[in-house]
Amino acid sequence: MTVQYSSSSTPNSINTDTLATSFATSYTGVVAFMTVVAEGSFSKAGDRLGIGRSAVSRGVQKLESQLGARLLSRTTRSLALTREGEIFHARCQPGVAHISQAIEDLRDLRDGPPRGSLRISASVGFGRKVLAPLLRGFQARYPDIELDVLLSDARADFISDGIDISFRNGRMLDSQVVARQIVPMQMLLCASPDYAKSRGMPQSLDDLAQHDCINFRLACGRLYEWEFKVQGELRKMAPASRITFNDAELVLQAVLRGQGIAQMAGYQVCGPLREGRLVYCMPQYAPDDRGHFICYVGRPHLQSRIRVFVEYMTTAIRALEIQCAVEVFNAGP
Secondary structure (H helix, E strand, O other): OOOOOOEEEEEHHHHHHHHHHHHHHHHHHHHHHHHHHOOOHHHHHEEEEEEEEOHHHHHHHHHHHHHOOOOEEEOOOEEEOOOOHHHHHHHHHHHHHHHHHHHHHHHHHHHOOOOEEEEEEEHHHHHHHHHHHHHHHHHHHHOEEEEEEEEEEOOOHHHOOOOOOEEEEOOOOOOOOOOEEEEEEOEEEEEEEHHHHHHHHOOOOOHHHHOOOEEEEEEOOEEEEEEEEEEEEEEEEEOOEEEEOOOOOHHHHHHOOOOOOEEEHHHHHHHHHHHHOEEEEEHHHHHHHOOOEEOOOOOOOOOOOHHHHHHHHHHHOOOOOOOOOOHHOOOOO
16 A cells, blocks of 8 residues: 655654654653542642642643543542543553553662662551561661651552552452561450459350450441351451440550450560460460561562562561460460
8 A cells, every 4th residue: 555645744754743742741641640640639749750730730631631531520629530530540550550660670770779769558556566666777777768658457559559568467368469478467365454353254255245345446447356266167256345446556555454355466465465464365266367468569570679678577577576475374363
């Protein structure tokens, strides 16, 4: 097939210039749009990209103009994806992620010692008690790595929340991430010595109905279900309680004050158990250990800053005494 052009045009330069301009505008707009969605606002997107809020807004507006579609619904108080925006975001996400990864991989290989930023998520209790005290030592060893730590009992999403590394507790069912178990996660039923002396300690699951149980409400709104192993089978229950908290540390403090009994993670209670400020009960129904995991998205070339953080934290956390030798504790006075 023969393609003919009029003599008054220079098709190669026009087509090339148009393509280059279109690509540059589109890519800038896509990056701005994806960052706005990830950060939840234009100003935060500007901070993340190192440009002004107005530049981000112009990039998104040019992209919308090119596409002939509104991608974001904006008001003075809220920001939401339109239906077209949802579709476009879903289609762009893999491509932008691959481009960003390719750039980061090459920079990582070129720049030598680990550097750059890491966004890390963890549950509030684990983050405060275990993770935070270890960060100073990590940064002393790797001063060129900046850390952005997000503590929330809601499970963070690696893509939409821009998470590099996540500490997760429990049982891992997410096959989309690499999950390395750091240490087992024990769940122990405990009370204060004063409570045990005045009320006695339960000897069976049925006895729990006669006690002041303290519950923990998960970020999703559900009550955490206590776990027990009965005749080799896992049994879960959310006992009736006089008080419920959505903060694991407040549950622990209430138990220490003698307000009731609760099932809590080993990293919370091992210290108070060793010190005699808590007692442990119903060891015969102790559930199988779960796990504390350090998680990240699998990729062919793991960035050195992620690799050194994972290795440092795995070693440091395993060196902590957050596992209880529960057989040495009395099951009540």
